[in-house]
Amino acid sequence: MMRFETLARIAGLADTLPSADEEARAAAARRQDSLTKPPGSLGRLEEIALFMAAWQGTERPRIARAQALVFAGNHGICAQGVNPFPQEVTAQMVANFAAGGAAINQLCRVNGAELSVIALDLDRPTADFTAGPAMTEAETLDAMNRGAAAVDPQADILTLGEMGIGNSTISAALCAALFGGEVAEWVGRGTGSDDAGLRRKADAIARGLARHPDRPPLETLAALGGREQAAICGAVLAAREARIPVILDGFICTAAVAPLFAADPRLLDHCLVGHVSREPGHAKLLSAMGKTAILDLDMRLGEGTGAALALGIVRAALACHDGMATFADAGISGP
Numbered sequence: 001m002m003r004f005e006t007l008a009r010i011a012g013l014a015d016t017l018p019s020a021d022e023e024a025r026a027a028a029a030r031r032q033d034s035l036t037k038p039p040g041s042l043g044r045l046e047e048i049a050l051f052m053a054a055w056q057g058t059e060r061p062r063i064a065r066a067q068a069l070v071f072a073g074n075h076g077i078c079a080q081g082v083n084p085f086p087q088e089v090t091a092q093m094v095a096n097f098a099a100g101g102a103a104i105n106q107l108c109r110v111n112g113a114e115l116s117v118i119a120l121d122l123d124r125p126t127a128d129f130t131a132g133p134a135m136t137e138a139e140t141l142d143a144m145n146r147g148a149a150a151v152d153p154q155a156d157i158l159t160l161g162e163m164g165i166g167n168s169t170i171s172a173a174l175c176a177a178l179f180g181g182e183v184a185e186w187v188g189r190g191t192g193s194d195d196a197g198l199r200r201k202a203d204a205i206a207r208g209l210a211r212h213p214d215r216p217p218l219e220t221l222a223a224l225g226g227r228e229q230a231a232i233c234g235a236v237l238a239a240r241e242a243r244i245p246v247i248l249d250g251f252i253c254t255a256a257v258a259p260l261f262a263a264d265p266r267l268l269d270h271c272l273v274g275h276v277s278r279e280p281g282h283a284k285l286l287s288a289m290g291k292t293a294i295l296d297l298d299m300r301l302g303e304g305t306g307a308a309l310a311l312g313i314v315r316a317a318l319a320c321h322d323g324m325a326t327f328a329d330a331g332i333s334g335p
Contacts, residue, residue, distance in 0.1 A: 002148045002238045004141050007218040010237070011263035017240045020054035020269060028053035031060070034326040044294070048272070048314055049321035055245040055270050056156065060322045066311055067155040068113040069235055070097065070104060070304050071147060073120045073228035075166035076128035080204040082169045084192050090165050091122045093303075097163075103301055104161060107308035111315065113159055118150055120227035129173065129208040133223045140222040140230045147231030148238035158239045159274070159311055161249040161304015162228045162256065165191070168279060171255035173205045173224045175281055178217060178262045179288045183209070188251070188279035188300075217262035229256035236260060240270050247314065249307040250277030250300065254285055261289055272314070275299055275306030 004010060028050050033039055040046060052061040072094050074087045096102045097117045108115040120143055126134040135143070151158060164170075168190030175186045183202045193201060212223040221230060229252075236257050239246050248254050248271055260267040268289070275295040276282055286293060294310040327333070 002241050004144045004148070004234065007137055007140065007222065010218050013237060014264040014266040017237070018243050021057040022054065024057045024059060025050050025054035027059035028321065032321065034328070035324045036327055036330050036332055037324070042320060045317040045320060048294070048317040051272065052245055052314065052318060055243055057243065061318055062322060063156045063315055063318060065152070065155050066113040066157050066159065067152050068104070068108050068115040068159045068161070068304055068308055069150050070115065070117045070161040070163060071120060071228035071231040072117065072122065072163040073167070073226045074122050074125035074164060075170055075226050076125045076134065077130070077169050077204055078125070078166040079128050080130060080200060082193070082197065082201045082204055083166045083190060084197060085165050087125065087165045090163055091119070093163050094119050094122070102303060103305050104303040104308060107305050111308050111312040113308055113311055116150060118146065118231065120146065120231060126226050129224050130204055130211065133212065134225060135222045135227070135230070137222055139227070140225070143227040143230035144234030147234030151235050151238040151242065151244070153242040153244070155244050157245050157247065157311065157314065158235065159247045159249070159304055159307035160232050160235060160253055161302060161307055162232065162252050163303055164226055164228050167226055167228065167252050169201050169204060170224065170226050170229065171252045172201065172281055173208050174220065174229070174255050174258055175285055176205060177209055177212070177220050177224055178258050179285070181284070185284060186281040188281060190279070217259040221259040225256070225259070232256040233260055236271065237267070240267070244270070246271045247274045247307040247310050248272065249274055249304045250302065251279035251282035251285065252302055253304070253307070254282065258285065258289070265289070272310070274310030277306070
């Protein structure tokens with residue numbers, strides 16, 4: 001099992017972790033060209049099939065086991081009045097997940113993913129980052145290791161999501177610190193902040209950035225992030241070690257791994273993004289990362305719902321890639 005001992009060593013993992021299998025990708029591309037359709041006519045579905053082939057290391061990738069992980073955490077920044085809901089809602093929603101009553105439960109069921117929800121010390125929120133670092137290095141590493149430990153190395157694909165009152169503020173802070181720009185461009189309404197709430201969020205983030213300037217990416221995660229963000233980073237890296245492709249959820253989940261991208265973009269080469277969130281910072285973040293989401297359905301729920309929904313698209317892409325006849329199989333004259 002992958003374990004993290006220091007934040008300083010994480011950026012260097014890109015040189016040692018597995019990379020895409022280009023021979024498998026090329027073999028899959030040749031199969032795509034032989035299928036009973038005009039070349040490229042399935043568009044993004046063909047790209048997804050080649051991506052999966054490269055990371056599974058086989059011409060005909062398949063998904064026998066899909067794992068879905070949702071990490072939950074609480075945040076000291078809520079002391080600044082950045083969220084209309086109390087932090088008790090995080091634990092209440094975790095209970096709802098356990099009872100099968102949330103949107104993520106339904107989407108995992110219909111798209112064939114096994115869901116696990118990991119609550120990370122909900123009775124012990126991170127520190128208020130306007131007053132000091134949100135987490136110590138030890139706390140950040142502990143959350144990363146818990147995220148890594150949750151990954152099933154036998155999974156064929158992993159979807160990731162989160163739950164945490166206040167974490168849209170955390171996400172905007174991470175993005176502003178790592179990619180710059182006006183704070184207001186990264187801030188959205190989250191669970192329903194009004195205009196005054198948006199101003200409180202932007203003000204809290206500005207004060208946090210002033211207190212924690214110019215830190216390396218993983219130290220920025222510790223200074224401004226949350227346990228669920230750190231756990232997502234750990235899960236992404238553990239999946240990479242096991243050559244498991246990952247589907248990230250929306251703004252908060254993508255922002256969680258932004259420190260990995262800022263440390264070395266190659267660390268996210270095995271990651272797809274499930275959907276474009278309505279949170280205004282997400283499209284800006286995807287542009288900065290050079291990534292294109294699979295879906296754009298005006299969703300902003302979190303919980304991994306966009307990733308679980310995109311899993312159905314990935315399954316469809318692989319069904320076409322694996323199940324379609326070739327021109328030779330069907331006795332059809334090809335190009």
